Every structure is written in structure tokens, then in C-alpha cells.
Amino acid sequence: MRRAFNVLLPFALGFALLALWQWIVVARHIPPYVLPAPSAIAHALSGNFSSLMLSLLSTLTVTLEGFIAAWIAGVGLAIAFSQSRVIERTLYPYAVVLQVTPVVAIAPLILIWVGFEHINAALALIAALVAFFPILSNTTLGLKSADFNLVDLMRLYGASRWQILWRLRLPAALPHLLGAMKIAGGLSLIGAVVAEFVAGSGTATGLAWRIVEAGNRLEVATMFAALTLLAVLGIAIFAAFSLLEWAILHRWHESARLQQE
Amino acid sequence: MSLLRLNNVGKCFDNGTEALSGLSFDVADGEFVSLLGPSGCGKSTALRLIAGLIAPDSGTIEWHGARPPMSFVFQEPTLMPWADARANARLSLDLKNIARGEANARAERALTRMGLQDFAFAYPRELSGGMKMRVSIARALAAEPRLLLMDEPFAALDEPSRQALNDDLLRLAREDRITVIFVTHSVMEASYLSDRVLVMSPRPGRIKAEIALFTGPRDRLSSAFADSQKRVAQALLELA
Numbered sequence: 001m002r003r004a005f006n007v008l009l010p011f012a013l014g015f016a017l018l019a020l021w022q023w024i025v026v027a028r029h030i031p032p033y034v035l036p037a038p039s040a041i042a043h044a045l046s047g048n049f050s051s052l053m054l055s056l057l058s059t060l061t062v063t064l065e066g067f068i069a070a071w072i073a074g075v076g077l078a079i080a081f082s083q084s085r086v087i088e089r090t091l092y093p094y095a096v097v098l099q100v101t102p103v104v105a106i107a108p109l110i111l112i113w114v115g116f117e118h119i120n121a122a123l124a125l126i127a128a129l130v131a132f133f134p135i136l137s138n139t140t141l142g143l144k145s146a147d148f149n150l151v152d153l154m155r156l157y158g159a160s161r162w163q164i165l166w167r168l169r170l171p172a173a174l175p176h177l178l179g180a181m182k183i184a185g186g187l188s189l190i191g192a193v194v195a196e197f198v199a200g201s202g203t204a205t206g207l208a209w210r211i212v213e214a215g216n217r218l219e220v221a222t223m224f225a226a227l228t229l230l231a232v233l234g235i236a237i238f239a240a241f242s243l244l245e246w247a248i249l250h251r252w253h254e255s256a257r258l259q260q261e
Numbered sequence: 262m263s264l265l266r267l268n269n270v271g272k273c274f275d276n277g278t279e280a281l282s283g284l285s286f287d288v289a290d291g292e293f294v295s296l297l298g299p300s301g302c303g304k305s306t307a308l309r310l311i312a313g314l315i316a317p318d319s320g321t322i323e324w325h326g327a328r329p330p331m332s333f334v335f336q337e338p339t340l341m342p343w344a345d346a347r348a349n350a351r352l353s354l355d356l357k358n359i360a361r362g363e364a365n366a367r368a369e370r371a372l373t374r375m376g377l378q379d380f381a382f383a384y385p386r387e388l389s390g391g392m393k394m395r396v397s398i399a400r401a402l403a404a405e406p407r408l409l410l411m412d413e414p415f416a417a418l419d420e421p422s423r424q425a426l427n428d429d430l431l432r433l434a435r436e437d438r439i440t441v442i443f444v445t446h447s448v449m450e451a452s453y454l455s456d457r458v459l460v461m462s463p464r465p466g467r468i469k470a471e472i473a474l475f476t477g478p479r480d481r482l483s484s485a486f487a488d489s490q491k492r493v494a495q496a497l498l499e500l501a
Contacts (some may be wrong), residue, residue, distance in 0.1 A: 158357070167341075167355065174343070
């Protein structure tokens with residue numbers, strides 16, 4: 001009962017705010033190119049539903065491609081770091097440089113180099129750049145956080161480097177990696193949106209481009225509709241990774257116990 | 262018959278601290294030897310040297326024949342939290358790529374001997390401190406070691422758990438004829454378990470006294486045990 005109440009509470013608040021929004025727009029005659037009413041946004045959403053869904057699919061594809069590329073590069077490099085201090089010391093500063101340079105500033109270069117004829121690859125690469133660092137740094141930390149006594153015990157039992165990596169370091173890194181994936185999933189979406197903005201109209205067809213295009217035509221309700229879908233997409237990505245984290249960790253990890261209490 | 266012998270072993274840490282200096286002792290096959298001393302006297306370092314995890318800076322460690330199969334039990338249970346008790350106990354067998362069915366059977370046998378037959382599928386976070394330590398010892402036994410190195414394994418446990426584990430350890434070590442080198446700072450524990458107690462001086466560690474104890478059946482209420490405790494406590498006092 002109490003649990004249902006806790007779940008319903010945020011929805012009730014959202015509903016109340018939407019009703020208030022609707023009432024203010026109608027009562028004060030606010031023009032739709034300044035602030036459209038929720039009903040107008042719903043109308044724009046249903047009116048452009050199929051084209052908006054295509055845009056959603058386009059942004060989702062870029063986001064996932066970028067995420068997968070970032071995952072492979074981040075986990076791969078973290079494993080290389082865990083095996084060799086020399087590799088880590090040599091490459092880590094460059095990973096930091098990549099992280100601290102604003103992606104908006106790199107994006108135009110990438111678009112030129114990869115080329116507008118491969119626009120989706122360019123967008124995915126930009127998304128990957130944003131999502132890469134949290135995966136690299138958290139996985140590196142996780143691989144190093146393996147209990148050093150267990151490392152010693154495995155060495156005493158004659159374990160090879162790869163056995164220690166596979167049986168100890170990778171499972172020990174899992175909680176860190178899964179946490180990083182939740183962050184990187186959202187960042188990858190942000191990267192995809194930034195990339196679409198930078199790429200501008202005429203090439204990309206994702207939700208961010210729809211926002212730019214609708215803005216140029218002062219179709220503010222459509223802007224809101226696309227924005228809503230972006231928010232839903234972000235929530236869905238976060239929820240999916242949270243579920244994955246729970247599915248993998250809940251049997252053994254301490255964080256699961258905290259959630260139960 | 263001697264199993265191993267340390268000759269004038271010295272070890273410095275990277276920060277220049279001299280952990281051990283001129284450490285010499287031998288351990289007979291099947292013997293239960295305790296290393297007793299204050300914190301920071303290099304007891305743990307001595308165990309890690311014997312395990313071959315670190316190399317001595319000076320002196321030698323001689324084995325009678327080849328290095329025997331060894332197991333290590335740490336102060337913490339150091340279990341893999343993502344693996345259940347059976348998978349933890351199976352560790353050494355998995356690393357040797359022993360067939361899963363046989364490895365499971367051996368791990369289950371080791372767990373049963375530690376009284377954990379009903380907890381093979383429990384995860385470490387579901388187990389009490391004493392039970393986790395039992396899994397840790399089962400893991401060590403499943404490797405079928407000839408030499409068991411134990412680094413203050415029961416220091417964090419409550420007294421009843423510790424006494425029960427002391428008795429189980431003695432029984433299993435005798436049954437399997439395992440040589441045990443047991444690091445502790447508890448006079449009572451050292452006196453109860455050991456055939457011989459080696460008292461170590463503070464840093465740099467070396468052997469200051471060697472006390473051979475009564476090796477018959479153990480009884481906490483016996484005068485033989487009281488006498489053992491008194492002799493070990495006396496040796497520790499003379500160190501100060």
C-alpha cells in the first residue's frame with residue numbers, strides 16, 4: 001500500500017503540474033510560439049508520430065553505436081592498463097585530454113574528417129567520445145580494486161595472468177563497470193544530440209535535428225514533442241542499464257542489500 | 262624429518278624498513294608451528310616469504326625435496342563475493358582446469374568437513390564471519406596442501422567461534438597430515454594449537470625463543486594446557 005503510494009506520488013505531481021501549465025496557458029492567452037499548452041504538445045506528438053519515431057530510431061541507433069564503440073574501447077584499454085603500467089602511464093594522459101576537451105569543439109573536425117557522406121558514423125564517433133572516459137576510468141579502477149590477497153592466493157595456486165584477469169579482476173570490476181555504463185548510456189545520448197546540433201540540418205535526421213528544424217519554423221509545440229521523446233529515451237536507457245546492473249549484482253553485491261532495507 | 266628451513270633470512274621493504282633480519286627456524290613434516298609476536302614483527306612477511314610470494318633480500322629458504330603444494334588462509338576470509346561457497350572452495354581446482362564435476366565433488370567434501378554441507382550455494386554476504394572463515398579454510402583444504410600457512414585467521418572472530426574453529430583445524434590438519442605454520446598474537450591460541458611456538462622479537466623480526474609444547478590430546482581445562490600457556494606467556498614477557 002505504502003509502496004504503491006510512493007510510486008504514484010511523482011506521477012500525481014507531474015499530472016498536477018501539467019494541469020497547472022494547461023490552465024495558465026489557456027487562462028492568460030499565451031501564444032503557442034512562446035509556450036504551447038500540454039494539449040498542443042500532445043497534438044504535435046500524435047500528428048507527427050511516425051516521422052518523430054523515425055527520428056527517435058535514428059538518434060537511438062547513433063546513441064547505441066556510440067555506446068558500443070565506447071564500451072569496447074574503454075574496457076579494452078582498461079584491461080591493457082591493468083596488464084601494463086607502462087601502457088597506462090603512456091596513454092592515460094591522452095585519455096584525460098580527450099575527456100577535458102569539450103566535445104562541441106571537436107565535433108566539427110570529426111564531421112569534416114569522417115565526412116558528411118558517412119554522417120551516422122561521424123555522429124556515433126562523437127557520441128562514443130563522450131561516453132568513453134567514464135567507462136575507461138571506472139573499469140580501470142575496478143580492475144585494480146581486486147583483493148590483493150586473492151591475487152596472491154591465485155598466484156600461489158599457479159594461476160596465469162589471464163586466469164587472474166578472467167576469474168578475479170573482471171568480476172571485481174563488474175560493479176564499477178555497470179555503474180559506469182549507466183552514466184555512459186546517458187552521456188552517449190547527450191553526445192548524439194550535440195553531434196546532431198553541430199551537423200546541422202539537411203544531413204542528420206535525429207530528434208535533435210528535429211528540434212533545430214522546428215525551432216527555425218517557430219513550431220514550438222513540435223520542439224517540445226521532440227524534447228519529450230529525448231527525455232523518454234534518456235530515461236529508458238537509464239532504466240535499462242539499472243535493470244542490467246540489478247540483474248547481475250543483486251545476488252552478491254553489498255549495494256543490493258542496501259536497496260532491500 | 263624437516264620440511265623446510267629458513268637460514269638467516271632478511272627482508273627490507275621498499276620504504277627502507279627492515280622487516281626481518283637473521284630469521285632462522287625449521288619446520289618438521291606434519292608439525293604445527295605457531296609464530297607468536299607483537300604486531301609489526303614481520304610474522305606475516307615470514308609467511309609470504311615461505312609461500313614464495315616475495316623473495317628474501319638475504320638468506321635462503323631450503324625445502325626438503327620439491328616445494329610442496331601450499332595453501333594460504335588470511336586474516337580476512339578474502340572470498341570472491343560473486344561466487345557461492347562451493348565456487349569459492351573450488352578456486353584452486355578451477356585454476357588447475359580440473360573437470361567441473363570432480364571439482365564440485367571435492368569442494369563439497371571440503372565444505373562438509375568444515376560443517377558447511379548445507380551452505381554450498383550460499384553467497385559470502387549471506388554468511389556470518391565464522392562461516393566465511395570456514396569457507397576460506399575449506400578452500401585451502403580443497404587444494405590438498407601439504408603445507409598450510411595461516412595469517413591470524415581467527416583474530417576477528419568471537420571466542421566461541423574461534424574455539425570451535427581451533428578444534429576443527431587441529432582435527433583436519435591431523436587427519437590430512439598437513440604441516441601448519443600459524444601466525445597469531447594470542448598466547449592462548451598458540452598454546453592450544455601448537456606443537457611448538459616460536460616467539461618473535463619486534464622489528465626487525467627474528468626468533469627470540471622456541472618453546473616445545475605438550476603434543477597429546479588437547480583439553481582447555483587441563484593442567485597441561487595451563488602449563489603450556491604459562492610457558493608461552495613467560496617467553497613473551499622476557500621479550501619486553
